[in-house]
Amino acid sequence: MQVWSHNYNPFDNLWLSAFVALIPIIFFFIALAGFRLKGHVAGALTMMVSIAVAVIAFGMPVNKAFMSAIHGFLYGLWPISWIIISTVFLYKLSVKSGKFEVIRHSILSITNDMRLQVLLISFSFGAFLEGAAGFGTPVAICAAILVGLGFKPLYAAALCLIANTAPVAYGALGVPILVAGQVTGLSAFEIGAMTGRQLPILSLLVPFLLIFILDGFKGIKEVWPAAIVAGISFGLAQYITANFIGPELPNITASFTGIVSLIILCRFWTPKNIMTPEGKVAAKDYVVSLTKPSLSVTAQFHAWSPFLLLTLMVTLWSTDFFKELISSMNFVLNLPSLTDSIYRVAPLVNENTLIDIVFKFNPIGETGTAILISALVSMFILRVSILDAIKAYIDTLKELQFAVLSIGMVLGFAFVMNYSGMSGTLALILASTGIFFPFFSPFLGWLGVFLTGSDTTSNALFGSLQASTANQLGLDPVLMNAANTSGGGSGKMISPQSIAIACAATGLVGRESELFRFTLKYSLFFATLFGILTMLQSYVFTWMLI
Structure with a gap:
C-alpha cells in the first residue's frame, strides 16, 4: 500500500500554503452565506473543491483524497445521522x-413567557442533554420543543445552537477534556479546571444574548432578573464542579442548578409583560385570560417519560461499564488506500505519527441506537400503534433525506481537509503568531470544531500543537488547551454538521444558508471574546493560572 506523509508547506511559504488551504472553507462560506445554496449542494461542491486542492496543491494521492471524502460521508451516515x-x-x-401537548402545557405552567422558556429549555435543559448525550442531541430535542411552544423555526434553531455554546467544552461526561489530557499528557483535571475559569464568563453572557436575540434591549430590561439567575447559577456550578470535582460533571450540575433556580424564580416573580407567540401582553391581563388544562403530576410524568428514558439510556450507553460490556460487538473496517497509510509529521506532532483511520461500526453501542430503543419503548408508553410508528419513521426518513445528504457531504469535505494536512497548515499559521498566540489559540479550537463538528475531535487534532507551541513561547500549555476547547464551543453553532441537525429538527431543511448567516456573527463574537480572555490570562491575570 502506498504510504504518504503530510506536507504542510507545499509552496515553501507558510502564508501562501495557508491561503490555499483556506480555499475550500472560503468557498463553503461564500456558497452558504453569499449564494445561499442549499446545504447538500454547498457541501457537495465544497467537497469537490477540497479534493481538487488536496490533490493539486498538497500532493495527496487521488485515491486517498477520494477515499477520505467517502470515509467522511460514511461517518456522516453512521453515527451522526443515525x-x-x-x-x-x-x-x-x-x-x-x-403527549407533546401535555409537555407544552407543563412548560407553560412554569412560565408563559417565551424569553424565560428559552432560558429553561435551550440553555439549561439543553446543557443537561449535552452533558448526558452530546452529538447534536440537545439541539435537535430542544429546538423541536421550542417549535412546539410556538417559536419560529429559524429562531428556535438559532437560539438552541447559540445556547449550546456554554456546555460544549465539557461535552458528554467530560469526554473533550479527557481526550485533551490523553493527547497532550497534561492533567485532564487541570485542563477542565482552567476551562472552568473561562466558560463561566460566557455562561453569564449567553442568557442575556438569547433574550436580546428574541426581544432586543427592551426584553433584557424586562427579564434581566431571570438572565442573572440563569447565568450566575449555571456559571457558578460550572466553576465549582470543574475546579473541585472534575471535568465529567460540570454540565450536569450546572444544568440542574440552572433549571431549579429558574423554576424557583418563576414561582415568586413574573415579568411585567408576557411575551407570547402572538405578541406581548400585560402579565395581569394574561393571567386573567389564560385558560389551560389542570395537569396532574402523573400526566406530566407520562408525557415527559420518553425524554427521561432517552436521558437514562444515553447516560447508560456513555458509561465505561456498558462500553466494555459490548466491546466484543465492535466492527472495525479497514479503508482501502487510507488505513495505515497517512502520517502526520512535525511540527504538528513531535514525531511522525500514523493516523488511525478505520471505519468503526457497532450497531448496539452507538448513541443513536440508545435513542431508537428509547423510541421503541416509548411506543408502548405513549400507546402509539405499530402502524402509526412505522408511518412516523417513514415520514422522518423522508423529511431528513436532504439533511443526511448535507451532513455526509460536509463531513466528506472536513475529512479531506484533515487527512490531506490542510487543517494542519492552518493550525501552524495560527501557531506562528508569537506573543499573540494566546488570542488565536481559541480560534484554533473554533476551526477544529467547524471542520469536524466535535470539540472532542478538535482537541484530539490540535491539542498537541497547542501544548508544544505554548512550551516554545513560554506560555501555559494547560491554558492553551483550555482555550482550544472553550473556543471550540463557539465554533459549534456554525459547524455544518450542527446546522444540518438544527435544520432537520425544525423543518428548515434546504434553508441551511439562512441559519448559517444568522449564527456566524455570534460565533465570531464568542471566539474573539475567548481570544481576549486568554490573552489577559496569559499576560495580565496570571493569578488565574495558579
Missing part, C-alpha cells in the same frame, strides 16, 4: 400520541 433520525423519530412519536 442519532438525528432516532431523535426526530422519538419526537414525532410524542407529537403523534398527543
Whole structure:
C-alpha cells in the first residue's frame, strides 16, 4: 500500500500554503452565506473543491483524497445521522400520541413567557442533554420543543445552537477534556479546571444574548432578573464542579442548578409583560385570560417519560461499564488506500505519527441506537400503534433525506481537509503568531470544531500543537488547551454538521444558508471574546493560572 506523509508547506511559504488551504472553507462560506445554496449542494461542491486542492496543491494521492471524502460521508451516515433520525423519530412519536401537548402545557405552567422558556429549555435543559448525550442531541430535542411552544423555526434553531455554546467544552461526561489530557499528557483535571475559569464568563453572557436575540434591549430590561439567575447559577456550578470535582460533571450540575433556580424564580416573580407567540401582553391581563388544562403530576410524568428514558439510556450507553460490556460487538473496517497509510509529521506532532483511520461500526453501542430503543419503548408508553410508528419513521426518513445528504457531504469535505494536512497548515499559521498566540489559540479550537463538528475531535487534532507551541513561547500549555476547547464551543453553532441537525429538527431543511448567516456573527463574537480572555490570562491575570 502506498504510504504518504503530510506536507504542510507545499509552496515553501507558510502564508501562501495557508491561503490555499483556506480555499475550500472560503468557498463553503461564500456558497452558504453569499449564494445561499442549499446545504447538500454547498457541501457537495465544497467537497469537490477540497479534493481538487488536496490533490493539486498538497500532493495527496487521488485515491486517498477520494477515499477520505467517502470515509467522511460514511461517518456522516453512521453515527451522526443515525442519532438525528432516532431523535426526530422519538419526537414525532410524542407529537403523534398527543403527549407533546401535555409537555407544552407543563412548560407553560412554569412560565408563559417565551424569553424565560428559552432560558429553561435551550440553555439549561439543553446543557443537561449535552452533558448526558452530546452529538447534536440537545439541539435537535430542544429546538423541536421550542417549535412546539410556538417559536419560529429559524429562531428556535438559532437560539438552541447559540445556547449550546456554554456546555460544549465539557461535552458528554467530560469526554473533550479527557481526550485533551490523553493527547497532550497534561492533567485532564487541570485542563477542565482552567476551562472552568473561562466558560463561566460566557455562561453569564449567553442568557442575556438569547433574550436580546428574541426581544432586543427592551426584553433584557424586562427579564434581566431571570438572565442573572440563569447565568450566575449555571456559571457558578460550572466553576465549582470543574475546579473541585472534575471535568465529567460540570454540565450536569450546572444544568440542574440552572433549571431549579429558574423554576424557583418563576414561582415568586413574573415579568411585567408576557411575551407570547402572538405578541406581548400585560402579565395581569394574561393571567386573567389564560385558560389551560389542570395537569396532574402523573400526566406530566407520562408525557415527559420518553425524554427521561432517552436521558437514562444515553447516560447508560456513555458509561465505561456498558462500553466494555459490548466491546466484543465492535466492527472495525479497514479503508482501502487510507488505513495505515497517512502520517502526520512535525511540527504538528513531535514525531511522525500514523493516523488511525478505520471505519468503526457497532450497531448496539452507538448513541443513536440508545435513542431508537428509547423510541421503541416509548411506543408502548405513549400507546402509539405499530402502524402509526412505522408511518412516523417513514415520514422522518423522508423529511431528513436532504439533511443526511448535507451532513455526509460536509463531513466528506472536513475529512479531506484533515487527512490531506490542510487543517494542519492552518493550525501552524495560527501557531506562528508569537506573543499573540494566546488570542488565536481559541480560534484554533473554533476551526477544529467547524471542520469536524466535535470539540472532542478538535482537541484530539490540535491539542498537541497547542501544548508544544505554548512550551516554545513560554506560555501555559494547560491554558492553551483550555482555550482550544472553550473556543471550540463557539465554533459549534456554525459547524455544518450542527446546522444540518438544527435544520432537520425544525423543518428548515434546504434553508441551511439562512441559519448559517444568522449564527456566524455570534460565533465570531464568542471566539474573539475567548481570544481576549486568554490573552489577559496569559499576560495580565496570571493569578488565574495558579
